[in-house]
Amino acid sequence: xxxxxxxxxxxxxxxxxxxxxxxxxxxxxxxxxxxxxxxxxxxxxxxxxxxxxxxxxxxxxxxxxxxxxxxxxxxxxxxxxxxxxxxxxxxxxxxxxxxxxxxxxxxxxxxxxxxxxxxxxxxxxxxxxxxxxxxxxxxxxxxxxxxxxxxxxxxxxxxxxxxxxxxxxxxxxxxxxxxxxxxxxxxxxxxxxxxxxxx
Numbered sequence: 001x002x003x004x005x006x007x008x009x010x011x012x013x014x015x016x017x018x019x020x021x022x023x024x025x026x027x028x029x030x031x032x033x034x035x036x037x038x039x040x041x042x043x044x045x046x047x048x049x050x051x052x053x054x055x056x057x058x059x060x061x062x063x064x065x066x067x068x069x070x071x072x073x074x075x076x077x078x079x080x081x082x083x084x085x086x087x088x089x090x091x092x093x094x095x096x097x098x099x100x101x102x103x104x105x106x107x108x109x110x111x112x113x114x115x116x117x118x119x120x121x122x123x124x125x126x127x128x129x130x131x132x133x134x135x136x137x138x139x140x141x142x143x144x145x146x147x148x149x150x151x152x153x154x155x156x157x158x159x160x161x162x163x164x165x166x167x168x169x170x171x172x173x174x175x176x177x178x179x180x181x182x183x184x185x186x187x188x189x190x191x192x193x194x195x196x197x198x199x
Contacts (some may be wrong), residue, residue, distance in 0.1 A: 012049055012052055013052070016048075016052065017045065017048045017049060017052065018048075020044075020047075020048035020051060020052070021044035021045045021047070021048040022044070023044075024043070024044040024047045024048060025044040028040060028043065028044065053126075054087075054089055054126060055089070055126060055127060055128070056126050057122070057123045057124060057125065057126030057127040058126075058127055060123045060126070061123075062119070062120040062123040062124065062141045063141060063144065063145045065116050065119045065120055065123065066112045066116050066120065066141070066142065066145040066146060067145060068116070069112055069113035069115075069116050070110055070111070070112050070145075070146065071110070071111055071112070072109055072110060073107065073109070073110070073111045074109065075107050075111060076106060076107060076108070076149065077106065078104050078105075078106050078188075078191065078192065078195070079104065079105055079106070079107060079111065079114075080102070080103070080104040080192065080195055080196065081102075081103050081104075081114055081117040081118060082100075082102040082103075082195075082196045083100050083102065083196075084100060084101040084102070084103065084117070084118045084121045085098075085099075085100060086098060086099065086100070086101055086121050086122060086125040086155075087125060088124075088125040088126070088127070088129045088131075088134065088157075089127075089128055089129065090128075090129065090130065090159060090160075090161050091128035091129060091130060092130070092161060093161040093165070094128070095159070095160040095161045095164065095165075096160050097129075097131060097157045097158060097159040097160065097161070097174075098157060098158060099155060099156045099157030099158055099173070100155070100156050100157075101121045101138065101153065101154070101155045102153070102154045102155075102156075102192075102196045103117050103120075103121065103138065103142070103151075103152070103153050104151070104152045104153075104183070104192045104195075104196075105142055105143075105146060105148040105149075105150065105151045105152075106148055106149040106150050106181070106182055106183075106188075107146070107148050107149070108146075108147055108148050108149045110146050110147065110148070111146070112145075112146060117142070120138055120141055120142065121138055124137045124138055124141075131155055131157055131159075131174055131176050132176050134155065135153050135154075135155050135176040135177065135178045136153075136178045138153045139151050139152070139153045139178045139179065139180060143180050143181075148181065149181050149182050150179065150180050150181025150182035150183040150184070150188065151179065151180050151181065151183065152177065152178070152179035152180075152183040152189065152192050153177065153178050153179070154175065154176070154177045154192075154196065155175070155176050155177075156173055156174070156175050157173070157174050158172070158173060158174075159172075159174060
């Protein structure tokens, strides 16, 4: 992984920007449009930069993000960061899916800054993804890095590959969950669900 400032987007690589733009120019032409038309002249470069931004998670290390703000603390109750907005790209059609992630862990003498949990979600979202894998990756990253008593992740998302094409079901929501440790106990999972559903 390259060094990066976790508060700033990964900078664009000029050579890569040009190469990706050339491919998008060809795609525009293959779809029947004139890539030299005024409104499309700069589109390949814009799309190239947009895709690099949307895929910057490949160049970021989520474990380093947690470790950058990890502290010793004798706290053994549930820590929840809920309603974390995210946007990702479905790897099957390269169309967006987006929604909210809810993350909980029960510390085992180590905690991390609350914003770091949201950043971990962001790193995994900024890749070509499927919701199921993203859910598990977030869980495994927190479990491996903090070694808590347990982790639980729930993701609720809308998928444009279902809404814009295919079955075209506009209001469907997909929910995935994964958990470790003490969250294998139904009572602990129920407590988490009650807390994230509380308004």
